Amino acid sequence: MKNITSKKTLFSSANKWLFTSFIIASILSCSSNDSVYKIDNKEEQTETPELANINNDYPLSDQKNSGNWVLNTSISDEFEGTTIDETKWLIQGKNGEFQSNFRGRAPSQFSTENVRVEDGKLKLETRWDPDYNFSPTTANDGTKYENLTTAAVITKNEFVYGYLEVKSKAADAEVTSSFWATGNNTEFDFFEMFGDHKQASKLWKDNELWWSIHDWAPEKNGGGGGKTTYTEHHDLGFRVADDFHVYGYEWSADGVKIYIDGQLFKSISRTEINNYDDAIHGGGNGASENYVITKPIKLWFDQETFPWHGVPDSKADLEANSSSDKKDDGIVDFEIEYLRVWQKTVN
Numbered sequence: 001m002k003n004i005t006s007k008k009t010l011f012s013s014a015n016k017w018l019f020t021s022f023i024i025a026s027i028l029s030c031s032s033n034d035s036v037y038k039i040d041n042k043e044e045q046t047e048t049p050e051l052a053n054i055n056n057d058y059p060l061s062d063q064k065n066s067g068n069w070v071l072n073t074s075i076s077d078e079f080e081g082t083t084i085d086e087t088k089w090l091i092q093g094k095n096g097e098f099q100s101n102f103r104g105r106a107p108s109q110f111s112t113e114n115v116r117v118e119d120g121k122l123k124l125e126t127r128w129d130p131d132y133n134f135s136p137t138t139a140n141d142g143t144k145y146e147n148l149t150t151a152a153v154i155t156k157n158e159f160v161y162g163y164l165e166v167k168s169k170a171a172d173a174e175v176t177s178s179f180w181a182t183g184n185n186t187e188f189d190f191f192e193m194f195g196d197h198k199q200a201s202k203l204w205k206d207n208e209l210w211w212s213i214h215d216w217a218p219e220k221n222g223g224g225g226g227k228t229t230y231t232e233h234h235d236l237g238f239r240v241a242d243d244f245h246v247y248g249y250e251w252s253a254d255g256v257k258i259y260i261d262g263q264l265f266k267s268i269s270r271t272e273i274n275n276y277d278d279a280i281h282g283g284g285n286g287a288s289e290n291y292v293i294t295k296p297i298k299l300w301f302d303q304e305t306f307p308w309h310g311v312p313d314s315k316a317d318l319e320a321n322s323s324s325d326k327k328d329d330g331i332v333d334f335e336i337e338y339l340r341v342w343q344k345t346v347n
Contacts, residue, residue, distance in 0.1 A: 002310050004037055009085055009154055009347050011058065012112075016022075022118045028086075029055075044246040048149075056340075057071065057231055058100060058342075059163050059165055059248055059259075059340075059342060060165065060246050060248060060259070060261070060262035061259040061262045061263065061264065062163075065165065067250075068344030069162075069208075069341075069344070070342060070343055070344070070345070071340065071341070071342050072159060072341045072342065072343050074088070074157045074339045075088065075155050075157050075159060075299065075339070076338075076339055076340045076341050077089075077122070077338065077339050078106060078120070078338050079117050079120060079121055079122040079336065079337065079338060079339075080120050081117055081225075082117055082118075083116075083117055084115055084116075084122065084153065084237075085213075087156070087320075088155060088156060088157070089153045089154065089155060090153065090155075090156055091112050091151075091152075091153055092110045092112075092151070092152035092153065092154060092302070093110045093111065093112050093152075094112045098110075099154055099182075099298075100176055100182060100253075102152075103135055103137075103145065103345045104145070104150055104152070104304060104305075105139070105304040105305050105306070105307075106138065106143035106144060106145050106305070106307075107143055107144060107145055107146050107147060107148060107305060107307070107311060108126070108145070108147075108148040108149065108150045108175070108303075108304060108305040108311075109132070109134055109135060109145040109148075109149055109150070110149070110150055110151055110152050110235070110302070111127070111129070111151060112151075113149075113151070114126070114127060114150060114151035114169055115151045115153060116148055119172065120337065121335045121336060121337050122153070122301065122335070122336040123333045123334070123335050123336075124148075124150070124151040124152075124153070124171075124301060124302065124303050124333065124336075125150075125151055125331045125332070125333055125334075126148060126150045126151075126171060126173060126175045126303050126318065126331070126332050126333075126334075127148065127149045127150075127301075127331050128147065128148065128312070128314070128315035128318050128319075128328055128330040128331075129147065129148060129149040129330070130146070130147045132149050138319045139148055143307065147312075147313075148175075148305060148311070148318070150175065150302065150303040150304060151302065152300060152301070152302035152303075153180075153300070153301050153302070154298050154299070154300050155298045155299045155300075156298070157298070158183055158296040158297055159296055159297070159300045159341065159343065160294070160295060160296045160297070161251055161252050161253065161343065161344075162251060162341050162342055162343035162344070163248065163249070163250045163251075163341075163342040163343075164190065164191055164248065164249045164251065164299075164339075164340070164341050164342070165246060165247070165248045165249075165259075165338075165340045165341075165342075166179055166246070166247050166248075166336060166338070166340075167244055167245070167247075167337040167338050167339065168244065168245070168247065168335060168336045169240075169241065169242075169243060169244045169245070169247045169333070169334075169335045170193040170194075170195040170240040170241040170334060171195045171241060171303060171332040171334045172196055172241035172242075172321040172322070172332060173195055173196050173312060173318050173320070173321065173332040174193045174194070174196055174197075174305070174309065174310045174311060174312050174317075175194070175195065175303050175304065175305055175306075175312070175318075175332065176193060176194050176195075176230070176302075176303055176304045176305075176306055177193045177194075177240070177241075177334035178191065178192045178193065178300070178301070178302050178303070178304065179191050179247070179299070179300070180192070180299075180302075181256060181297040181298060181299050181300060182216075182297060182298060182300065183295060183296050183297035183298050184295035184296060184297070185215070185216040185217040185223060186213070186214065186215065186216060186292045186293050186294075186295065186297065187212075187213070187214035188213060188251075188293045188297060189210070189211055189212040189213075189214070189238075190211055190247070190249055191209055191210065191247060192210045192211075192212075192343070193208065193209070193210070193240040193241075194206075194208070194306060194309050195239075195240060195241035195321075195332075196239035196241060196320070196321055197309060197310070198279065198310050199309065199310060199341070202309065204235060205309075206239045206240065206241065206326070207235050207236045207237060207238060207239055207240065208233060208236070208240070209233075209234040209235065209236050209240075209247075209260075209265075210231070210232070210233050210234075211231070211232055211258070211291055212228055212230065212231035212232075213228070213229050213230040213231070213290065213291070213292060214226055214227065214228055214229065214230050214283075215227060215285040215288065215290075217285070217292070217316060218286075219285075219286075222285070222286055222288045223285055224278075224283065224284060224285030224286075224292075225285075226284040227278070227282075227284055227285060228278060228281070228282065228283030228284075229273075229276075229278045229283055229284070229285050229286060229290035229291075229292060230273045230276050230278065230290050230291070231281070231283070232266070232268075234265070234266070236260065241321070244335070244337060245260065245261055246259075246260070246261050246262060247259070247260060248260075248262070250292070253270070253294065254269060254270050254299070255267070255268050255269040255270045255271075255272070255273065255291075256268055256273075259304065266290070266330065267279055270291045272283035273290050273291045274289055274290045274291050276290055278290055280285060280308070299338075299341075301334070301336055301338070301339075303334050315328075315330045318330065318332060319331075319332060
């Protein structure tokens with residue numbers, strides 16, 4: 001097992017924030033419909049570890065390893081080198097290879113040049129890049145690829161079930177910073193964060209945790225054809241682009257538990273997910289089970305444009321929230337300090 005106890009462990013001031021109360025949004029459709037009805041619902045809180053005594057060999061929420069977790073070193077990455085480890089990661093678009101035939105969400109397009117490892121972090125870049133050699137094709141709605149390049153990386157190894165933990169900070173711009181997974185006709189979106197909303201009705205979404213499940217099995221075979229089978233929107237109580245936070249997901253055959261900075265945030269059972277009326281919320285896979293995330297998956301980190309939230313229309317617009325020393329480079333970063341995956345049995 002790789003020794004990771006030397007990795008930086010002290011949390012920044014924002015990460016010292018403790019959940020004393022929070023608001024959980026009602027379950028919504030995984031679409032561009034951004035209406036939200038917020039309800040109060042507190043999960044049972046787990047004890048937060050002493051910040052100076054964190055053992056990185058175990059999940060932040062399970063420092064005594066009561067779950068008997070074993071680190072899967074073939075997928076986990078501390079990003080401590082100077083370049084991304086291409087024995088573990090595929091850079092989307094390299095050598096013309098696009099997994100899932102996905103070039104990026106127009107108008108942005110993935111570029112292999114927008115991936116770097118620096119200061120112990122993986123940094124995915126969104127660039128104002130109007131001179132890039134964009135694909136001449138268009139999205140299904142006719143949108144051109146232009147002006148903005150983004151990035152995506154995908155694990156080469158797959159796995160099923162475990163505890164996933166990411167320490168990251170979203171890009172502070174009108175772009176997404178996402179952690180998700182695909183495989184075996186399924187999609188598991190752990191989070192899709194949009195760092196800076198400029199539409200007045202959406203300002204709270206700078207704090208949003210949005211996670212979803214999709215069924216990509218063909219509809220003719222009883223699948224969803226990519227439609228959403230479960231989704232939730234939550235207000236985290238902090239801007240996701242302001243600081244690093246630790247996002248943990250315990251994924252099992254029985255459901256999903258979500259942890260924020262080591263504390264239990266939400267627990268949802270497979271039964272509850274299967275009882276969710278996906279058709280009413282704009283998705284659906286008919287009579288098939290909603291909980292389709294039961295087979296091996298590969299993990300993605302990426303950035304995309306979400307046109308329904310707004311798209312940067314200039315370099316200045318993209319970098320509106322950048323620090324003064326980075327105002328002119330035309331780049332905003334999604335920063336990932338580490339990815340750790342534990343399993344009961346590594347497979």
